[in-house]
Amino acid sequence: MNDDELKQLWQRQPLRTPDVSPAQLISAMQKQTSQLRRTLVARDFRELVACAFVIIIFGIFYFTVYLTPVSRVGDLMVIGGVIFIAWKLVHTRRTTPLAPPGSTVVESLRAELNAVRAQSRLLGSVLWWYLLPSFVGVTIATWGLRIDLFSKILCTLFFIAVDAFIYWLNQRARSKQLLPLEAQLESLIHAAETGEPPDETRVANLRPLVLSMAAADRVKPVEFKVAFGQLAIYGVSGFVGIWFFLMLGLTTSNDSWKTYTPAVQTPVPGVPNKETDRYSIVVRTVVDLFNAGDYAAVQKLYNAEMSQAFPPKETSDFYTGLAAEFGRIQNIEGPISDGLRGWNTFQLHGQRGQLFMSLVLDADDKISGIRFNPAPKSSGNFKAFILHLFRWQHLLWLVPFVLGGWVYCWLLQKTTERAVGISTLGIHLHKGLNLILWGDIKEVRPFRLLNIRSLWLIQQSGEKTIMPWTGLERPSDLKAAVENFAPADHPIRKQLFLLR
Amino acid sequence: MNSTPADEHKFLELVNENRDRILRVCRVYAWNSADHDDLYQEILFQIWRSLPALKEKQFANTWLYRVAINTAISFVRKRASRLDRVVHFEHANLTRTIESRQATEESADDRIADLYTAIYKLGPLEKALVTLFLEDFTYEQMAEVTGISANHVGVMLHRARKKLSSLMKEEAPK
Numbered sequence: 001m002n003d004d005e006l007k008q009l010w011q012r013q014p015l016r017t018p019d020v021s022p023a024q025l026i027s028a029m030q031k032q033t034s035q036l037r038r039t040l041v042a043r044d045f046r047e048l049v050a051c052a053f054v055i056i057i058f059g060i061f062y063f064t065v066y067l068t069p070v071s072r073v074g075d076l077m078v079i080g081g082v083i084f085i086a087w088k089l090v091h092t093r094r095t096t097p098l099a100p101p102g103s104t105v106v107e108s109l110r111a112e113l114n115a116v117r118a119q120s121r122l123l124g125s126v127l128w129w130y131l132l133p134s135f136v137g138v139t140i141a142t143w144g145l146r147i148d149l150f151s152k153i154l155c156t157l158f159f160i161a162v163d164a165f166i167y168w169l170n171q172r173a174r175s176k177q178l179l180p181l182e183a184q185l186e187s188l189i190h191a192a193e194t195g196e197p198p199d200e201t202r203v204a205n206l207r208p209l210v211l212s213m214a215a216a217d218r219v220k221p222v223e224f225k226v227a228f229g230q231l232a233i234y235g236v237s238g239f240v241g242i243w244f245f246l247m248l249g250l251t252t253s254n255d256s257w258k259t260y261t262p263a264v265q266t267p268v269p270g271v272p273n274k275e276t277d278r279y280s281i282v283v284r285t286v287v288d289l290f291n292a293g294d295y296a297a298v299q300k301l302y303n304a305e306m307s308q309a310f311p312p313k314e315t316s317d318f319y320t321g322l323a324a325e326f327g328r329i330q331n332i333e334g335p336i337s338d339g340l341r342g343w344n345t346f347q348l349h350g351q352r353g354q355l356f357m358s359l360v361l362d363a364d365d366k367i368s369g370i371r372f373n374p375a376p377k378s379s380g381n382f383k384a385f386i387l388h389l390f391r392w393q394h395l396l397w398l399v400p401f402v403l404g405g406w407v408y409c410w411l412l413q414k415t416t417e418r419a420v421g422i423s424t425l426g427i428h429l430h431k432g433l434n435l436i437l438w439g440d441i442k443e444v445r446p447f448r449l450l451n452i453r454s455l456w457l458i459q460q461s462g463e464k465t466i467m468p469w470t471g472l473e474r475p476s477d478l479k480a481a482v483e484n485f486a487p488a489d490h491p492i493r494k495q496l497f498l499l500r
Numbered sequence: 501m502n503s504t505p506a507d508e509h510k511f512l513e514l515v516n517e518n519r520d521r522i523l524r525v526c527r528v529y530a531w532n533s534a535d536h537d538d539l540y541q542e543i544l545f546q547i548w549r550s551l552p553a554l555k556e557k558q559f560a561n562t563w564l565y566r567v568a569i570n571t572a573i574s575f576v577r578k579r580a581s582r583l584d585r586v587v588h589f590e591h592a593n594l595t596r597t598i599e600s601r602q603a604t605e606e607s608a609d610d611r612i613a614d615l616y617t618a619i620y621k622l623g624p625l626e627k628a629l630v631t632l633f634l635e636d637f638t639y640e641q642m643a644e645v646t647g648i649s650a651n652h653v654g655v656m657l658h659r660a661r662k663k664l665s666s667l668m669k670e671e672a673p674k
Binding site: 011026105 | 659
């Protein structure tokens with residue numbers, strides 16, 4: 001066939017003309033224009049809403065959870081970091097617009113390459129602009145909280161794990177999607193600019209499958225989303241989890257549930273060192289005499305008024321009773337109070353429990369007042385803590401959180417694309433990115449997580465891919481699709497009984 | 501775009517005059533009827549959006565192909581990002597499966613079907629040049645549409661046609 005014949009064949013080919021009237025066409029164009037406008041507005045709006053959500057949450061934390069200056073600095077760093085993230089995303093998108101439709105093919109490819117490179121750079125540097133500012137902020141805020149060291153370490157490890165996972169996801173997306181696309185575009189532009197043939201290995205996947213129109217139509221999969229109920233199990237649990245940790249934060253930062261001021265491990269600055277030394281020496285003497293059972297010698301440390309009020313007999317009886325209840329004193333901590341009105345308190349660790357000893361000394365280092373209180377038992381503290389954590393004011397907040405979880409899952413279900421597609425060729429996963437042919441699936445194994453069963457699709461090559469199964473919507477349609485499309489003896493058929 | 505009756509008239513006139521050309525571009529870049537319709541609508545929408553940029557009607561032909569080909573290449577890339585792993589994934593198996601299913605469904609016009617099947621196997625720029633060649637464009641006009649220099653158009657088109665011819669020989673019934 002010569003060139004002219006080929007051109008004639010081309011230009012006279014029968015074409016399937018869409019049956020649309022001019023009015024319908026104009027109306028469709030106008031509709032698509034307003035849809036595009038809405039999409040563009042919604043895209044920026046989404047980022048601003050996400051940013052506002054985090055600011056509101058950390059704004060609430062500023063006044064409720066992060067009460068120390070250090071925590072508040074961390075909190076403000078998180079808010080600043082979130083504003084920076086939103087700005088960076090919107091700015092990058094706006095500075096790399098696509099070429100106008102009337103541009104040449106090369107101009108259009110260049111504009112697209114710029115946009116892809118910008119996205120690729122963003123993902124490549126995600127650690128610096130996305131993860132690190134928030135991580136530093138939230139870590140500072142946590143370490144500034146008045147919580148124990150173990151909790152601080154645990155929280156920090158959790159933040160590191162979450163950030164490492166997000167980093168890994170971003171780098172994976174960059175290397176699997178953006179870098180190959182960047183290479184393809186570079187190769188095409190290079191070919192256009194130099195006339196050299198493009199690198200076949202790079203542009204190969206820009207070529208579609210060679211399907212006839214009829215065959216391609218049959219490849220169209222039946223699509224299934226994840227069922228709302230399954231999303232809700234995790235989504236609502238997540239929101240309840242946020243509520244729980246929020247209330248936990250509020251409870252730990254509020255001392256009202258405690259029956260005693262927490263132990264301060266070091267002398268507070270309000271008490272002069274000389275004073276604390278004086279008290280420590282007397283307390284050590286009292287404890288040594290107490291442990292030795294020399295109660296009469298303890299009584300001799302009292303000043304005149306105290307000696308008169310507590311003669312040797314009563315003093316001896318009192319300390320005998322104390323020794324019977326708490327045993328020998330093994331350790332002394334303190335002073336743990338601020339020396340208010342001259343009273344200094346020490347925590348004593350006895351063989352059978354802990355107690356607080358508060359005393360006042362006169363100018364001659366004689367004891368002018370002494371008091372013993374048993375330390376509150378931890379179980380009592382824990383009970384008070386739990387009661388405070390689940391008080392009705394906190395439980396009331398559970399309602400909006402649960403409702404928020406439902407709305408979130410509903411929106412997620414409505415807006416996400418299909419999870420699984422079933423066609424005559426096989427199973428389409430990852431929003432169509434991965435097609436596993438029926439013939440390549442050698443084995444199917446169920447995998448259970450809570451009430452949800454997924455399937456491991458094990459291929460001839462040994463590659464394993466997980467596929468949602470009982471968590472998908474419309475189980476009867478799914479069953480019908482598999483029965484219609486899967487080969488008769490396919491192993492997936494053995495898992496159909498799981499779909500109810 | 502806030503359309504006026506004049507804009508709407510201009511748009512309809514342009515689409516009516518060039519419907520077949522647009523449909524042929526769609527058939528080159530889309531590989532099933534659903535994608536074909538989606539791409540057709542997308543090209544019309546891009547024409548509608550950028551119509552105010554078309555100042556003089558004498559350039560409408562070049563301009564229209566620019567819009568159509570840019571839209572089609574971008575469309576293919578978006579779809580390919582969903583399907584590219586299909587191509588890489590056990591390609592031989594997939595082709596076998598498809599061939600076994602399409603064996604009984606040959607197109608009515610074998611020659612045009614062979615031509616399309618061969619064009620499908622070309623790269624996106626080669627497709628653009630071959631399409632423009634079949635539409636009877638000169639090298640200069642092709643250069644205007646693609647932004648590739650006329651010399652390079654000649655070199656690339658020569659290579660693409662050679663490839664197309666050998667692909668068509670492979671496709672032709674033995």
